[in-house]
Amino acid sequence: MNSTHASPDPATPAASTDGFDVLDACHRQTLHTLDKLTDLVTRLTNGAADTQARAMAAEIVHFFSTTARQHHEDEERHVFPNLAISDDPKVVQAVLRLQEDHNWLEEDWMEISPQVDAVACGLNWFDLDVLREGVEIFTALSRDHVELEESLIYPQARARLRVGERREMGREMAARRRAQRGAKSASAGSSDSA
Numbered sequence: 001m002n003s004t005h006a007s008p009d010p011a012t013p014a015a016s017t018d019g020f021d022v023l024d025a026c027h028r029q030t031l032h033t034l035d036k037l038t039d040l041v042t043r044l045t046n047g048a049a050d051t052q053a054r055a056m057a058a059e060i061v062h063f064f065s066t067t068a069r070q071h072h073e074d075e076e077r078h079v080f081p082n083l084a085i086s087d088d089p090k091v092v093q094a095v096l097r098l099q100e101d102h103n104w105l106e107e108d109w110m111e112i113s114p115q116v117d118a119v120a121c122g123l124n125w126f127d128l129d130v131l132r133e134g135v136e137i138f139t140a141l142s143r144d145h146v147e148l149e150e151s152l153i154y155p156q157a158r159a160r161l162r163v164g165e166r167r168e169m170g171r172e173m174a175a176r177r178r179a180q181r182g183a184k185s186a187s188a189g190s191s192d193s194a
Helices: 019-045 051-084 089-120 128-160 163-192
Strands: none
Touching (some): 019 051, 019 089, 019 128, 089 128
């Protein structure tokens, strides 16, 4: 059972937005959602999965299953390729690490998401100790990942791209999200009529 939470996505770029503004906003949203994830575990430790815990869990599942994945795809398409061929070995090594982080973050999320989704759906089969440990690992890696991107990779990438290229990046990101929403809506519409 998968919870769905249709909330507006503040990381969805407008067609004329600098792509890095969107990436930066998504980092802020990621850090906020990681705090929510930690708060959720604390809340569950102190009692049952009440209505507020279920709502928090649904928001967390939605964010990490959609927005965070789109964000990683944006980086893989627009930020990393140019830097992966840099003359600076420190930058190349950082890009390789961040690409590997994306794989680990996805794997870590796949480990904890069924448990968070169970909370969102009001089910009580989740294992709090497993969830707590998974959240600690996922949160630590996510925070380290954001820190490396913001301290080294984003400044390097911004310096290499002209304003027009960054706007084109924002347009591509917006178009891809519209297409994904359209495909999701079409899929939901066809399953409703079945």
